[in-house]
Amino acid sequence: MSHALIPELAAYKQWRTAAHTLLLELHNNVADPTPVSLEALSWYQALMALPVSKTSVLGDPVWDFNDDHPNAARNVKGAKLRLNFESYPLLNQSAALEVKVALYCWLKMPSALRTFASPRNIKANTAISCIKAGLSFLDTMSGQARQLMTDEFFEVGYHGLTYFDAGMYREAALIHPYAFGPNLKKFFTLLRSPFFQEQIFDEPLPYVELESLAWAKVLKHVQDSERTYRILPNDVFEKASREASFAVVDFLSTLGEPVDDLVALTRQNNSGYSLANAQELSRYNFELYVALRLRRKGYGSDAMADALSAAFGHVPPAFQSGSGQHDFKATETLLKLSDSKLDDDFRRYINFVSYSACYLVAQYTGMRPSELSEILVESCMERESDYWLLISNVIKHRQGLAKLFDDKWIAIPVVRDAIRAARLIAKVKQNPYLFSSVDTVAQGAEPASMKSLGIAYQFSAFFEEILTDEQFEVLQFSPYTLRHTLAYQMARAELGLPFISHQLKHFGDLIGGAGQNKAFSAVTLGYGAIAEILSKGGRSSGKTPTQMAEEEYIQSYCDPDGNYAGPNAESHKARMKKVFSGYMAAGYTKEQIIAQMAKKRMAIINVGQGFCYGSQREAFDESLPCIGSLRCNPNRCKNAVVTKVHAPKWREIYVQNNLALGSPNSAGVEDELRAAMEEAKGVLEHLGEEVEV
CATH class of the missing domain: 1.10.443 (hpI Integrase; Chain A)
Known part of the structure; x- marks a missing residue:
């Protein structure tokens, strides 16, 4: 929508003084209003009648967008799609009208506001949260102005947002009850758009470096490079x-x-x-419990009978009182029917x-x-x-x-x-x-x-x-923790299957469906880059689950204080102590060294049950059990280094062989199964891990 198509907005500057007069008199319920031209009155009425949603017009004190978004997420429906301008009573009518016009333009013609990087339509709930942050700060500034100048002078003399000077911003920041954050910054970036300077305001808003103000409260800012995802251990x-x-x-x-x-x-x-x-x-006890829960919540006998009939095909006679077809015995009596x-x-x-x-x-x-x-x-x-x-x-x-x-x-x-x-x-x-x-x-x-x-x-x-x-x-937990944990565990397992991206719904435009090998790089998926992008939604540069998994691999493999199993374990640990001691003498912490190793993508081959210690050159050895299959057995391979990151695999070996012992098909191979269990148990105990979690 172009602003040229909305004459009410194109004429705003022309009639802003008349609008201020009309708003002031309406606010004060003036019986004999100051006469304004019919043209100005007609423009004002047309402006107030502009539809902003299916149920609200620009002049309404409450803007409600719930009917416009019937399929909105349940945690968005309701208050997040509703804006009550009367919740900010200290703001005068002219300033409130300017905010209304700004929000209207943002929602209806986002491409005209060249302030933001993306010209696409803005979601109503996103815009409302930003406008609420701005209105609350304007309300704080208005409260201070009223104390300094009296209510009457503020209402009459302040014709809009441009009347607040830089000093008022500084004073309001000191006492503003809400934390300064991205929404408030975005609000003022919106108002300073060249479009509003040209169409709405009679002069530019004072430029104030908001970050430099002495705010009473500030949202904690985490650098992208320091941001990590909350995942389950x-x-x-x-x-x-x-x-x-x-x-x-x-x-x-x-x-x-x-x-x-x-x-x-x-x-x-x-x-x-x-x-x-x-x-x-039991099925009997469970269905009886269902009937009792229904009774306790006020459901009638018919509802109880329907539930029992659906489960058993009929209402068990033992449940009935005998006085009527669907009359049930008392709750205490029914409880006695259950074991x-x-x-x-x-x-x-x-x-x-x-x-x-x-x-x-x-x-x-x-x-x-x-x-x-x-x-x-x-x-x-x-x-x-x-x-x-x-x-x-x-x-x-x-x-x-x-x-x-x-x-x-x-x-x-x-x-x-x-x-x-x-x-x-x-x-x-x-x-x-x-x-x-x-x-x-x-x-x-x-x-x-x-x-x-x-x-x-x-x-x-x-x-x-x-x-x-x-x-x-x-335990640190949020509703998104499990989502990030899934991405992290896939990265740990070095998975890159097509349906992973489909599951997380970040690459719907690249992958047509599970199992369809198109519009993606199978090699990229295999190296886990997809997990990094998926976990970020294609945005920012913080520490991703993939990076966290890489650091875990490095720490498991290189930690000079770690536990290792396998013939090469002691020499490997000694080598790591020597490497780390040099860097730590230069002032680096162990964590910094590990993070840098992960960034450098050290050549470690994860073969499920252990890491292949293949960084050293040696002659071809036909006795190595991992040749051709990459199955690492630390008791047989001199290159094996088994770390804590491999504990789940060894635990699985223990459990699967234990289950196999109970199978009739395992007759005659019990000794081999027990030997595999003992080998897995020994590795886990050497690593300091529980045999079964």
């Missing part, structure tokens, strides 16, 4: 994945439901402990299974919180060709549109199991959303999904349940 990631998958497959198998992740089920059964058995879970207490411990168990299902979906899809909140458990799974897909809704970068082509994620077996468990628990919650409150929705109430804070709370409850007090106290 490796041991927490392993433990969370194990505990969550065990809880889900145990829940499903106990209820007689199919399980897709047979590896997790086998490992859970082999562990010898079942949360479901501890709570005496489980169905008490608060049972409720906490069901909650934990729900949290576990949510964790698995979030961790192994890498979905954003806004996408997680859109998942409907009954309709979110779909099979396409050879893949199971999880369906939600990509909202970011869609400018309010939804359900396009980029709303599917690869669903690995444990994710499918998590959704299957969530469908059962949805009967308890009476809520179709995966990420929703664990409380039962009251009869007649509208089910809702969770926003980012609620999602973070549920994950926090999950981690508090599985971690030690010491681990939980130091």
